[in-house]
Amino acid sequence: MGEKNLTPLNYLSAPLPSSLTSPKDLLDFGGRVLTTDNILELLKSGKNIAICSPGGSGKSSTLSLIAQELTAFHSDIEYLPVKLKLRSYSRNMLNQMIERELDIGFGSWKSLPFKFFFLLDGLDEMLQCDTQAFFDDLAGTLDHYNYIVTLRDKGLGIETCSKTVDSCLLIQPLSYRSAFNIASAIFKSNELDEFYEQYRSRLSSVEFDFFASPFVLSRSIEYYKKTKSSP
Structure with a gap:
């Protein structure tokens, strides 16, 4: 970003x-x-x-x-x-x-x-x-x-x-809506749905505040653009 x-x-x-x-x-x-x-x-x-x-x-x-x-x-x-x-x-x-x-x-x-x-x-x-x-x-x-x-x-x-x-x-940690808005400016609809599904899954598997930080979100987006999967 x-x-x-x-x-x-x-x-x-x-x-x-x-x-x-x-x-x-x-x-x-x-x-x-x-x-x-x-x-x-x-x-x-x-x-x-x-x-x-x-x-x-x-x-x-x-x-x-x-x-x-x-x-x-x-x-x-x-x-x-x-x-x-x-x-x-x-x-x-x-x-x-x-x-x-x-x-x-x-x-x-x-x-x-x-x-x-x-x-x-x-x-x-x-x-x-x-x-x-x-x-x-x-x-x-x-x-x-x-x-x-x-x-x-x-x-x-x-x-x-x-x-x-x-x-x-x-x-405050990023809300779901804020994270979605950031990703929607980068990914097209199908890719956005896939990224967001993986991102939400990661939020539920680790400490929320960590994955909801702007820095980690930006790195997650960059990683997904290269690998089509979340870190």
């Missing part, structure tokens, strides 16, 4: 994962299911969001969806998304990462005539000894700008406190 064909995802409130804490009372939406539109509303209202979910559940896809929505109308971009892979973060280098992403050779990115949202992917993929330094760097660098940061639900390897996270969200 290319970025242009990303499926919509849904989210629920969740507690912060292991070893990540906040002195704030996080926003709790109860059982309300949120969409990327709701996430954008939170960002625009000045909230910072952590998305913590298992690998392959759609964390990076969420950031791509947000970036797509922000830049859908190229002639009228109000907020500019800045996507950063945190795997390459080094202490006190966040400002340099932003300037490199924006291709700034002179001056400061803060002098540009844009509003920015920062899409920070993979907090758990950086050196774990740097996670607290990262949040300290984040608070000092972004000032009033807002962000989404993603990490796996397993949490972090070292105790880390964020004073700026306002909400933590968990990605």
Whole structure:
């Protein structure tokens, strides 16, 4: 699934994962299911969001969806998304990462005539000894700008406190209907019926959340296109 064909995802409130804490009372939406539109509303209202979910559940896809929505109308971009892979973060280098992403050779990115949202992917993929330094760097660098940061639900390897996270969200597994809609854009009717029958069978034979992740669905589709069978 290319970025242009990303499926919509849904989210629920969740507690912060292991070893990540906040002195704030996080926003709790109860059982309300949120969409990327709701996430954008939170960002625009000045909230910072952590998305913590298992690998392959759609964390990076969420950031791509947000970036797509922000830049859908190229002639009228109000907020500019800045996507950063945190795997390459080094202490006190966040400002340099932003300037490199924006291709700034002179001056400061803060002098540009844009509003920015920062899409920070993979907090758990950086050196774990740097996670607290990262949040300290984040608070000092972004000032009033807002962000989404993603990490796996397993949490972090070292105790880390964020004073700026306002909400933590968990990605919901894909529904049968969402999976069918994705497959129907790729397969013709007979092939679609055969794929979906096998896919539903696999859902019932393994943990549902695993096979209902966007990553596993995309790999299942690619595998089926080559072999005419589900993995």
